[in-house]
């Protein structure tokens with residue numbers, strides 16, 4: 186069995202920085218694993234600007250931000266990288282089960298850092314009635330399909346939720362020639378950063394409906410529309426669309442740790458960083474946190 | 486034209502099990518299914534409970550088949566390699582009226598020959614299920630009840646029937662049936678089929694299919710149901726299927742700890758909405774309110790999905806002023822009509838899943854009687870192997886599989902740990918849509934509901950079928966996932 190000082194699960198912004206931090210802290214053998222086929226986690230699909238403003242004092246796009254760390258990792262022989270590899274489970278005996286086309290393998294480690302990111306709430310978790318047709322996506326999924334797959338999801342799109350990902354996708358769809366019919370937000374104020382509200386919604390005159398929500402999905406095979414309800418008056422309106430994108434929030438992805446918790450507390454050899462620890466709005470703060478944690482865990 | 490011995494209309498649970506039963510005989514059998522895959526109708530949206538057999542009227546065909554189906558389910562699932570959880574069921578009362586119902590069901594169960602039934606005190610119920618409300622006053626325990634994924638059973642029967650020589654043709658909606666000297670001529674949009682006998686298993690459309698050749702007699706008056714599905718973090722919250730018998734008029738709550746560790750909550754009973762299969766906000770709210778009463782500690786933030794279902798309620802009809810009106814009372818047993826070589830199963834609702842095999846066998850016997858019998862096939866093999874289920878394998882076994890077939894090492898679905906190998910195998914076995922892959926592998930059924938894996942499944946479907954990803958459908962025709970490629 187291969188042995189490592191530190192196992193890092195997830196090679197997004199957090200995992201990459203943590204690996205570099207660990208090297209700085211003196212770790213000689215770091216294993217960085219990601220189930221995806223490239224480094225960066227969500228960064229490669231974030232083709233918009235707005236990354237690195239505080240860390241690099243530059244306005245980078247997501248892929249460029251990832252590329253800077255990828256270049257540093259390429260010069261760090263202490264870090265072994267395994268892409269296209271899923272960590273299936275972590276055991277209390279400090280081993281992990283890895284699965285890839287190369288085989289099923291158990292590795293041993295001294296410490297482990299989970300940098301697994303976050304998952305999106307699916308539409309089924311929201312209180313939305315009606316049919317379950319094709320044409321309903323979560324925002325991150327939509328972002329990946331559009332930016333990395335080059336696919337078109339619809340021509341008339343409703344976006345539920347006004348977080349940053351939703352706003353960035355609203356602009357993206359508009360730039361690709363689709364009509365964002367409406368962005369619907371249940372709160373009285375938009376959820377995302379002010380700079381995104383300005384640059385993505387106001388600049389493109391996308392109708393933003395505050396204090397409103399989607400109560401029903403219509404359409405048998407493919408979506409044909411949604412019912413939007415005004416939360417103050419209770420009035421409902423049928424809004425025709427051919428795609429619904431939900432940006433209803435992210436949940437830290439900590440499933441691997443579940444079996445190891447004792448009364449909610451993880452063992453001392455296990456840490457969390459990035460969106461897996463809590464949801465970060467800005468990647469720079471992920472990087473700073475992960476660098477420090479990686480270094481600290483290497484020294485422990 | 487080639488003459489078949491039997492054409493089965495509809496490839497739901499019943500069509501698939503009838504096909505499997507007929508496959509044991511030297512007969513030429515074809516199944517015509519309107520949709521692109523098996524089990525896309527009532528058979529995929531139901532409660533998935535294997536009933537013990539105390540709910541139905543003693544002496545009816547329904548009761549006989551239910552008790553037999555329930556008893557034989559473990560052996561059947563071994564034969565067909567389908568996961569089955571014989572978890573037992575617990576019917577609960579929170580008052581005297583409901584307790585009286587429990588006692589009646591207990592008596593009916595004894596008469597029906599249901600084994601192991603026990604009436605329980607409130608204390609005994611709470612000891613078995615500590616998460617139930619302390620307002621429970623009594624329970625009825627049936628150790629023989631259980632649960633499985635209904636589509637998994639139907640798909641297994643389909644694969645086994647096909648392996649034994651039955652021909653399945655998809656995208657074949659039967660639109661006309663004519664009697665002729667040789668039996669029947671069936672027409673779809675693209676083909677005609679000559680056959681000696683017809684088995685009508687068209688589910689919600691079985692009345693209309695029958696009326697292509699016969700005068701109205703039984704019609705389906707559908708009603709709707711809503712369900713909630715909870716994340717498998719709810720595993721173990723209840724250990725038995727729970728049927729809450731309401732004290733007041735109305736529908737109680739059913740809780741099913743599924744074979745995958747999710748908790749299924751529902752169904753409601755309500756009028757049809759405009760769209761078949763849609764959920765209603767009121768129905769979902771009713772389920773949440775019932776949960777708050779019966780299982781107050783259940784964390785409803787764990788809901789990951791809701792879905793709607795349609796009940797095919799059968800009624801005898803008579804003509805009144807040019808309109809076919811239903812009789813006041815529904816039909817208590819299964820409706821199996823035999824009309825000169827046309828056998829129709831109409832409005833088979835609960836416990837049609839429990840009875841799928843015995844009812845398929847029964848229909849097959851009716852057809853054989855009409856055909857004057859047939860020889861048994863000596864090479865008929867009732868066994869079927871499922872797609873390798875990685876998460877159920879021991880580590881060494883799994884490692885060996887990945888070594889020989891690397892696709893089983895690449896994980897596609899993060900929630901259920903489904904590999905690319907399983908997805909490819911599902912496609913090879915007939916899955917042609919994203920939902921078809923989901924039913925066969927579980928990919929997309931977990932807490933992220935396909936947020937991560939759908940794209941990969943889409944690509945694998947497109948690759949296997951030699952079409953662009955934009956042509957791949959989520960479900961039936963017209964449900965393309967994407968809108969095109971920009």
Ligand SMILES: Cc1cc2nc3c(=O)[nH]c(=O)nc-3n(C[C@H](O)[C@H](O)[C@H](O)COP(=O)(O)OP(=O)(O)OC[C@H]3O[C@@H](n4cnc5c(N)ncnc54)[C@H](O)[C@@H]3O)c2cc1C
Nearest residue numbers: 195197198199219220226227235272301302459460467468
């Ligand atoms: C759409 C979007 C737009 C954003 N826009 C901006 C912006 O403009 N400016 C800004 O500063 N920030 C932005 N952010 C925030 C920032 O990019 C993220 O917070 C940050 O990139 C998260 O990094 P992470 O490493 O925590 O997670 P992720 O990037 O999600 O990485 C997690 C990785 O873990 C892997 N993984 C998970 N489980 C396993 C397992 N069991 N085995 C193997 N691998 C596993 C995943 O494949 C993934 O690659 C945006 C975020 C999103 C989602």
Ligand SMILES: Cc1cc2nc3c(=O)[nH]c(=O)nc-3n(C[C@H](O)[C@H](O)[C@H](O)COP(=O)(O)OP(=O)(O)OC[C@H]3O[C@@H](n4cnc5c(N)ncnc54)[C@H](O)[C@@H]3O)c2cc1C
Nearest residue numbers: 495497499519526527528531532534659688836837838839
């Ligand atoms: C809400 C609900 C809950 C239930 N819960 C349970 C339970 O917990 N336990 C239990 O034992 N039973 C249960 N049942 C009953 C069980 O689900 C059904 O009895 C069973 O699924 C019926 O299968 P089927 O083959 O008749 O119907 P279906 O699965 O609907 O199959 C009919 C098929 O016929 C096809 N078809 C229709 N018209 C044509 C045509 N013209 N040409 C070609 N093909 C056609 C359709 O496309 C469809 O595939 C439940 C039923 C409902 C409605």
